[in-house]
Structures are given as C-alpha cells and as structure tokens.
Amino acid sequence: MRPLNKVKILWSSKFAYVIGLMATDGNLSIDGHHMEFTSKDLDLVEIFKNYLNLQNKISKKARGGEKEKKYFRIQFGDVAFYKFLLDIGLTPHKSKTIGVLKIPKDYFLDFLRGCIDGDGNIRAFKHPESKNPQLRIRICSASKNFLIWIKRMNEPFKVKGYLKTATRCYILEYAMADSINLLNRIYYKNFPSSLSRKFLFAKKYLRT
Template structure:
C-alpha cells in the first residue's frame, strides 16, 4: 500500500503515541499495519501489543477541561491560542513550549498523561500531545481550527476570566522588556490583534498595534502596552487570580516599576 501524500514518519509516530489504533491510522496514513510498525521500529518506538487488536492505547485526560470556565482553564486556553496546534488529520491537540515546566503544569491541570512528541531535525521545541476527539471539538467550538495562525478570532471569554486568558496569551506569545517599559504580543491574525487591543483599551492601558511584513509577504501584528505605570497596572489585572500559573520572569519584568 502506498503512503498517502504529506504523511511523514514524524506524523506516524505522533499518531501512535497519541493513542490511535492501527485501524484508525491505516486510512489516514495509507500504509498497512505492518508498514506502520516498520516505521515505528525504524524510529525506536516501543510498541504496544494491544495495538495489533485495533484497540487504541488510551492516555488519560479530563475530557471536560475546556467545557467549564475557570481561571486555570482560561490560562491554558490563552497558552493554546498562541502556542497550541489542532491536528487536521488526527484527534490530537498539542502545546509547544521551550520551558518544560509549563508543559508539565498544563498536563497536571488537564489531568493528562505527559506524552511528548519525538524530537527531529526540525522539531526541537518540547511539544505535549493530548489525544481527545471531544477536546478537539470543544476547541473548534471556541474558535480554534487547524492552521489557525492567520485566521484565529478573539474568543468570547467571560469577563471574570479574561485576565487569566490574557495572562496565558502573554505567557505564550508575549515579550516583556527587561527594563519593564513595554510589552507586546505577536500574532498573524488581524482579528485577534484587534480583540487584544480592545481589551487593553477597555482596561485603560496605553496600547497600540504595529505591523511588519515577513520576507514571504505575510503581515505580522504586534499589540503593545507601553509605559512604566501601565505595565504594573496590567500586572495587577492579570496576576490577581494567577496562583502559581504563570511564567515568573515575565511578571518580574512587568512589575519592576510597581510602587510599593
């Protein structure tokens, strides 16, 4: 059986590690179960005997995590909005973060097994994989689709949980100046950038959007909050219900000029 176009070895390994059975993988990949096993063997993947029966190897996860709003859910959603990925061909969602501590915290909050995608020549950032059809559908309902980077909207977040969502967004794609005067969030979506700007203006923060063009012609939007008084004000808002769910150095830079 010929392999379907666009199915690299890495995708096959990710499918297997996400918990998919051979019967689920075969129509997507185009290989027989023997061909799939050969790919896994080539990459040194430890195989599960129960896979041969067609039963998926399950990974635990709280399937209701994105169904009920909480400060923890909103923070994780903010991270996913910026650093997450919904796989088009499988029921897998993934989070990428340079700091594995954040991935472990996400897995803990979601009650998920800690399953990392394999590293490769182009994949060097730790990536947490979670297999859940229900969770993928919940994220779709919130506005997350495969290949979301240029079209993702700003979600309808309840006002109570909006600060925690923004904290997740800043932890995902935010940059905070070491001297504590400016912060920006980078996105390829004009809709999302406009939504962020509206939130910051509603919070009475000095904010603006700037744009740059990549070499391939894509527009990159940066949403800024500026000022030695505005960053501590932003910090007061987004860290109010943070508990231990944030990246410490970003909060430290943001609060450098906070009056004691």
C-alpha cells in the same frame, strides 16, 4: 485501543490560562481530535500538562527547518475538548485565521496571561535619548484581527495599546504606564502558577 484523554471542560482561572496558551502556541490537527502545545520553556509545558490533567509524555522537537530539537511539546487526543476549542473560535492552521474568541469576561485576564506567556514578552530598556527606564508588553500574532480583539477587550482597563506590523507578524504593544497597569491585573493576588521567568521579571512592577 487506548482511551483518549478526557479534559475537564469547565471554566476556571487555570482553564482560561491554558486556553490562552492554546490560542498562541497550540495547534489543532486536521484529524478532528488531536492537539499539541509547544514551547521553549519546559516548565510551561509541564504547567499545561498539569492543568489539563494529561498523562501524555512531553517530547522534544525541532522547528522551522532547524535540526536541533530545542522545543518541548505535548501531544494528546480528546474529541470533546477539540470540539470545544472549535466552538470558542480556535481552528486548525489558526495562526492567520484566529479572531474573536468566546472567553468569559471573568476569566479574560487569566486568558491574557496565557497569551503573554505563550507568544508575548515583557521587556525593560532605557530610552535611547532620555535614558529613562521603559517597559513594554508585546503580544505577537500572524492574525491582526486577533490582536484587535485583545486590544478591545483590554480597553475597559484604561489602557490604549498600539498595533504594529513586523516582518512575519503583527504586534500589539503597550507603553510603560499601560504595561504596569496590565501586569498588576494579570498577576493578581494568589493567581495560579504561570511561567516563572516572566512573573519574576514583572514582580518589581507589582503593587501588591
């Protein structure tokens, strides 16, 4: 019998970032020990694999009835890590049930960066009337309570955030000034590697 992976359970910037990825694009099996992380971005799955020191292979899969396997995923088993995720608030079929998670305040910004890389976006556009440049950070979730918690955790940073209802999910959105504020916090000096395409997009708004 092959031994299960042994994830090192110790809070750090990298570990908190991975938890953010699991909270948004991860999945816990109902069997009590298997998990997977899925993304369109191969480099994001590779970062996930590297940060948890996993030896499992990355495969491809289809989603939502599609035939084309255009998503990358890594599957692994670890009873202790699975139980840890349950303890902090993640559950199987978490998409609509996820709420408050037990994330240390010192690592919340790393967790938030993981959430944005996982199921968020950073978007720039011109206002349709004034033509002034605009910037938005948006995080999507099927759970309204999860986004309410993130919004509350961000309030000490003097950002407001707005909750919106879309067709299949809820959206937490930040306006331009608040988005710039958050970008300068999650991409702090010497932050651990994250999804490169989002960082390169955000780089022009960073003050350091």
